[in-house]
Amino acid sequence: MTRLSAVTPSGHAQLGNYLGAIRRWACEGAPDDLYFVSDMHAMTTAYNPQRLRALSREMLAILIGSGIKPESVFVQSDIAAQLSTLSWVLECTCTFGEVARMIQFKEKSAGAKTVRLGLLTYPVLMASDILLPGADEVPVGDDQAQHVELARALARRFNTTYGEAFVVPQAVTPKVAARIRDLADPDRKMAKSTRNETGVVFVLEDADMIRRKFQRAVTDTAGRVEYRPDEQPGVANLLEILSACTGQSPKTAAEGIGSYRELKETVADAVIEELRDVRKRTQDLLADPAELDRIRATGAERAAQRGEHRLSSVLRLAGIA
Ligand code: ATP
Ligand code: MG
Numbered sequence: 001m002t003r004l005s006a007v008t009p010s011g012h013a014q015l016g017n018y019l020g021a022i023r024r025w026a027c028e029g030a031p032d033d034l035y036f037v038s039d040m041h042a043m044t045t046a047y048n049p050q051r052l053r054a055l056s057r058e059m060l061a062i063l064i065g066s067g068i069k070p071e072s073v074f075v076q077s078d079i080a081a082q083l084s085t086l087s088w089v090l091e092c093t094c095t096f097g098e099v100a101r102m103i104q105f106k107e108k109s110a111g112a113k114t115v116r117l118g119l120l121t122y123p124v125l126m127a128s129d130i131l132l133p134g135a136d137e138v139p140v141g142d143d144q145a146q147h148v149e150l151a152r153a154l155a156r157r158f159n160t161t162y163g164e165a166f167v168v169p170q171a172v173t174p175k176v177a178a179r180i181r182d183l184a185d186p187d188r189k190m191a192k193s194t195r196n197e198t199g200v201v202f203v204l205e206d207a208d209m210i211r212r213k214f215q216r217a218v219t220d221t222a223g224r225v226e227y228r229p230d231e232q233p234g235v236a237n238l239l240e241i242l243s244a245c246t247g248q249s250p251k252t253a254a255e256g257i258g259s260y261r262e263l264k265e266t267v268a269d270a271v272i273e274e275l276r277d278v279r280k281r282t283q284d285l286l287a288d289p290a291e292l293d294r295i296r297a298t299g300a301e302r303a304a305q306r307g308e309h310r311l312s313s314v315l316r317l318a319g320i321a
Helices: 015-028 039-043 049-065 076-091 096-100 103-109 117-131 142-161 207-215 233-246 250-254 260-286 289-318
Strands: 004-007 034-037 073-075 137-139 170-172
Touching: 004 015, 004 117, 004 137, 015 049, 015 233, 015 260, 034 049, 034 289, 039 049, 039 076, 039 117, 049 073, 049 260, 049 289, 073 076, 073 289, 076 117, 076 142, 076 289, 096 117, 096 142, 103 117, 103 142, 117 142, 137 142, 142 170, 207 260, 233 250, 233 260, 260 289
Parallel strands: 004 034, 034 073, 137 170
Antiparallel strands: none
């Protein structure tokens, strides 16, 4: 059984990525699971190539620094040749209507002066990511469920039209995990590509900066440290972050904390502690480029090997090899 998950290097990894995804991948990952840095997905809108290269490398180091087994991790573009080849076959299996009606495409292209073709075909590349290694399960949020549905449809269509080549994957809803919100705007989820960084805590940020961001976190005027998500979203977010670090429920975490100031200090301490080892291991890796290159090359080789056989059958069945 293979589960496949990815993180796009569209910015520096933030606390929500860690508490909501990466940390879980590190402790729940099974030996056959795959985790990758989806750098090719970061190209569908304007981006800076140097920054993308650096962010991809940093994200790879964070995944490994977080404790995910190096042999389960790879960078998407390291198998770009296989993925692009498969994508062409799948583009010729997919219809224009199918990609044009994707909700995410409609949202992201709405009002844009120019739209990259890759923004339209991105779900087909994602189908290649999933189908090449024969992933059985893809844990995704609602926003990506439609894309996994497309991957399923393409797998079935290819299998019935040309011959059995693909595992038909399943979208699975990840276990309820912390959904961390922006410290400066608790109505919005924390995200790495958010422009205003005052409410976003980054995994590699130094302790002083993390503390300062928590000190400035938006709360309310109720003056009560209680877990009431609807009435006090800012305070609830801080309690949820604390809870994700300590393992207590947010309600229990609130007990004994007298003021917002104390709450902010307590959460900052817990987050700094939670990230300490990850930061240390990640920084050690980033400081040893040869070791990181070696890990990266091994992951790439394994990922390529894994897809090799399936890609050759696909090309054969499709009549081009
Ligand atoms: P972007 O701004 O580029 O969308 P992002 O921070 O939302 O970046 P994604 O690459 O979309 O990150 O998601 C990577 C993983 O992190 C996914 O599994 C997603 O569910 C999880 N994740 C992202 N943000 C949060 C958050 N605020 N709380 C919990 N989990 C999160
Ligand atoms: Mg996102």
